[in-house]
Amino acid sequence: xxxxxxxxxxxxxxxxxxxxxxxxxxxxxxxxxxxxxxxxxxxxxxxxxxxxxxxxxxxxxxxxxxxxxxxxxxxxxxxxxxxxxxxxxxxxxxxxxxxxxxxxxxxxxxxxxxxxxxxxxxxxxxxxxxxxxxxxxxxxxxxxxxxxxxxxxxxxxxxxxxxxxxxxxxxxxxxxxxxxxxxxxxxxxxxxxxxxxxxxxxxxxxxxxxxxxxxxxxxxxxxxxxxxxxxxxxxxxxxxxxxxxxxxxxxxxxxxxxxxxxxxxxxxxxxxxxxxxxxxxxxxxxxxxxxxxxxx
DNA sequence: TTGTGATGGGGAC
DNA sequence: TCCCCCTCACAAT
Numbered sequence: 001x002x003x004x005x006x007x008x009x010x011x012x013x014x015x016x017x018x019x020x021x022x023x024x025x026x027x028x029x030x031x032x033x034x035x036x037x038x039x040x041x042x043x044x045x046x047x048x049x050x051x052x053x054x055x056x057x058x059x060x061x062x063x064x065x066x067x068x069x070x071x072x073x074x075x076x077x078x079x080x081x082x083x084x085x086x087x088x089x090x091x092x093x094x095x096x097x098x099x100x101x102x103x104x105x106x107x108x109x110x111x112x113x114x115x116x117x118x119x120x121x122x123x124x125x126x127x128x129x130x131x132x133x134x135x136x137x138x139x140x141x142x143x144x145x146x147x148x149x150x151x152x153x154x155x156x157x158x159x160x161x162x163x164x165x166x167x168x169x170x171x172x173x174x175x176x177x178x179x180x181x182x183x184x185x186x187x188x189x190x191x192x193x194x195x196x197x198x199x200x201x202x203x204x205x206x207x208x209x210x211x212x213x214x215x216x217x218x219x220x221x222x223x224x225x226x227x228x229x230x231x232x233x234x235x236x237x238x239x240x241x242x243x244x245x246x247x248x249x250x251x252x253x254x255x256x257x258x259x260x261x262x263x264x265x266x267x268x269x270x271x272x273x274x275x276x277x278x279x280x281x282x283x284x285x286x287x288x289x290x291x292x293x294x295x296x
Numbered sequence: 297t298t299g300t301g302a303t304g305g306g307g308a309c
Numbered sequence: 310t311c312c313c314c315c316t317c318a319c320a321a322t
């Protein structure tokens with residue numbers, strides 16, 4: 001269920017502890033047995049995140065593409081980095097999905113796979129188990145490029161000005177509501193339902209505004225704000241979309257997800273700015289939260 | 297103990 | 310627009 005920030009953190013974990021290593025690849029659950037056979041014993045040579053997509057490159061031009069979808073998660077064990085920043089303390093087990101959950105040491109390495117593990121990637125010192133992904137497949141370089149070509153810009157991948165220009169151009173040609181466009185991964189990569197609602201509130205933008213009617217300067221600010229939120233999400237390991245908080249309120253927000261957002265998951269609760277009850281409605285099948293007073 | 301919803305998205309219609 | 314994928318946290322019972 002992760003949005004873009006989690007996938008970047010997962011990619012970094014692989015970059016730190018798998019890239020450069022030979023990897024034993026298996027599918028304990030069996031559903032990826034053929035794919036695992038094609039990767040087994042090869043060296044991992046690169047780890048990249050683009051939006052919610054993870055691409056792991058192995059020797060002989062073979063790529064593993066993983067998309068976690070709503071349920072997916074990676075469980076790391078062995079030698080790894082707790083918060084995916086260089087030099088951070090090592091922990092023994094870490095579940096990486098939208099949230100990160102350090103778990104007690106299993107006692108042996110590698111720990112036996114628990115439940116339906118689609119893929120196990122094992123080096124001498126670290127193991128990563130994938131469960132519940134929407135996508136998990138072996139691709140050629142051309143196939144990887146075809147996937148990337150369909151993705152909108154990612155602030156942590158694309159050149160800032162080029163990414164901004166691509167985002168603005170994609171939105172300005174469409175009559176689709178901006179609240180739907182922000183979730184469209186071909187328009188911009190990595191935004192999910194939480195960041196969508198929060199970006200729109202922070203811009204005080206009505207989600208129903210057709211893309212082509214959003215002033216260009218507002219779109220540029222949206223892109224820059226997405227850059228800020230994504231960097232912060234990668235740094236903190238969670239989605240923190242409030243701002244202007246004093247130190248105590250900031251700490252409380254980090255501790256409790258209910259205090260972390262302006263409008264997300266706050267249907268019927270008073271707007272934190274004006275007190276108007278937050279509205280929830282379905283947009284393209286997903287729950288959209290906004291303040292009908294501040295966002296117009 | 298059971299039920300429900302969730303931070304996604306592809307495909308059928 | 311709906312269904313399905315296939316997992317888990319948390320609420321309801």
